[in-house]
Amino acid sequence: MKFNLAFAIESLPLILSALWTTVWVTVASCAGAALLGFLLEIARRSSRAMSYVMRFVIDFIRSTPLLVQLYFLYFVLPFYGVTLPSFVVGIMGLSIYYSGYLAEVFKAGIDGIPVGQFEAAQSLGLKRLDVVVFVIAPQMLRNIAAPMGNYFVSILKATPYLAIIAVPEMLGEAMEIASDTFRYAEPMLTVGVVFLVLAVAVAQLVRLLEMRLLKSAKR
Amino acid sequence: MSFVDILIGIFDGFGVTASVTLWGMAYAVPFALVFGILQHFTTGPVRFAVTSIIEFWRSSPVIVLLFVFYYTLPTIGITLSGITVAAMALGLNIGGYGSQAVRAALQSLDPGQVEAGKALGLRRIQILMLIELPQAFKAMTPTFINQFIQLIKGTALVSLITLTDMTFRAKEISQLQYDPVGTYTALLVAYFIVCYPATIFGRWVEKRVAISERTQGEI
Numbered sequence A: 001m002k003f004n005l006a007f008a009i010e011s012l013p014l015i016l017s018a019l020w021t022t023v024w025v026t027v028a029s030c031a032g033a034a035l036l037g038f039l040l041e042i043a044r045r046s047s048r049a050m051s052y053v054m055r056f057v058i059d060f061i062r063s064t065p066l067l068v069q070l071y072f073l074y075f076v077l078p079f080y081g082v083t084l085p086s087f088v089v090g091i092m093g094l095s096i097y098y099s100g101y102l103a104e105v106f107k108a109g110i111d112g113i114p115v116g117q118f119e120a121a122q123s124l125g126l127k128r129l130d131v132v133v134f135v136i137a138p139q140m141l142r143n144i145a146a147p148m149g150n151y152f153v154s155i156l157k158a159t160p161y162l163a164i165i166a167v168p169e170m171l172g173e174a175m176e177i178a179s180d181t182f183r184y185a186e187p188m189l190t191v192g193v194v195f196l197v198l199a200v201a202v203a204q205l206v207r208l209l210e211m212r213l214l215k216s217a218k219r
Numbered sequence B: 001m002s003f004v005d006i007l008i009g010i011f012d013g014f015g016v017t018a019s020v021t022l023w024g025m026a027y028a029v030p031f032a033l034v035f036g037i038l039q040h041f042t043t044g045p046v047r048f049a050v051t052s053i054i055e056f057w058r059s060s061p062v063i064v065l066l067f068v069f070y071y072t073l074p075t076i077g078i079t080l081s082g083i084t085v086a087a088m089a090l091g092l093n094i095g096g097y098g099s100q101a102v103r104a105a106l107q108s109l110d111p112g113q114v115e116a117g118k119a120l121g122l123r124r125i126q127i128l129m130l131i132e133l134p135q136a137f138k139a140m141t142p143t144f145i146n147q148f149i150q151l152i153k154g155t156a157l158v159s160l161i162t163l164t165d166m167t168f169r170a171k172e173i174s175q176l177q178y179d180p181v182g183t184y185t186a187l188l189v190a191y192f193i194v195c196y197p198a199t200i201f202g203r204w205v206e207k208r209v210a211i212s213e214r215t216q217g218e219i
Helices: A005-010 A012-016 A019-046 A048-062 A066-079 A086-111 A115-123 A128-165 A170-181 A185-218 B003-011 B014-041 B044-059 B062-076 B082-107 B111-119 B124-161 B166-177 B180-216
Strands: none
Touching: A005 A012, A005 A185, A012 A170, A012 A185, A019 A048, A019 A086, A019 A128, A019 A170, A019 A185, A048 A086, A048 B180, A066 A086, A066 A128, A066 B124, A066 B166, A066 B180, A086 A128, A115 A128, A128 A170, A128 A185, A128 B062, A170 A185, A170 B062, A185 B044, A185 B062, B003 B166, B003 B180, B014 B044, B014 B082, B014 B124, B014 B166, B014 B180, B044 B082, B062 B082, B062 B124, B082 B124, B111 B124, B124 B166, B124 B180, B166 B180
């Protein structure tokens, strides 16, 4: 079959109709991954025994492929009677996979805060939770903005994995066009171009935000 | 089928997983070195061209890259085996990330190193080969190991283009046995067995590099 450029352009509006799904799945997964990653890191710091357990959990998450984790959630949960919509499974999968990486980012962020800050907060009589929320988190966010932004871009680029578990995001839409028309090359190329443009644009945006943040941190 | 039987069945696909990984490295390492060095040395429009090529491989989602090349190349008359396409798409994606490690490592060297080389009358290529690269190699090794792990995990995608890797074997076993819990747990364990040693090794190397970096000033 010859490559048909007109058909590639024709498939663009249909693929773009799924852009919104890609966007909100990305945003939800970023939030889920950041929250879960932060919890993993806080748990790792809570006690000596937990530090070993959590370290293993984080290593396990990081040493297995995203695709396999998605299959696991998608096929194993229903076996135990938990049937969730596929986009929920997808967001869970992305959140879990990237929480392993974000936990390391949070670790570096917390380690970068001088010990004096913890001690000062303690001597002021702040509770443990208050120390985390009012003293550690604001300073940490500045330290971790750059690597966290990079992982958020990675999450955007990982959303097409969800097409495999039938989430109708952009690659899923392209695969549907392909199986309807038996033409695979054109919709795949179109979705590739869309993702490339989107990823480059978002990466630039993240870089801009990063520079803003660094400037405000210098004062 | 017991858990061990399933695990053995999954490892039938290890050969494909390993060969896609190794062929992928054969694309990734030269790409990373050549394009990282080119990006470091070029300026103006040439640098823009080099950066564009790197960004193409780095910013496209790897699953989309794989599908685009797998489905599009035959329509323009290029037929390659599944393993070749997979190794190329996965490898050059990883190579794109690796090139940034090479460039960053070269940029982080003390400019005095190059000046010293010039003062000794070495040619630019000799300075690169004999002075810059050996030192930069240390800084980029941890990133290369991490990217190697990413590549192993990325090979799970080849199951989608019908190569019989570990993930594909697990899907086959799951269809025959109807034991999704056992099969997908075994698959997670299988990847963990393959990737975890590399994770540990990478962490050890990272620590060594950090130590040698710290002690360098004292010598």
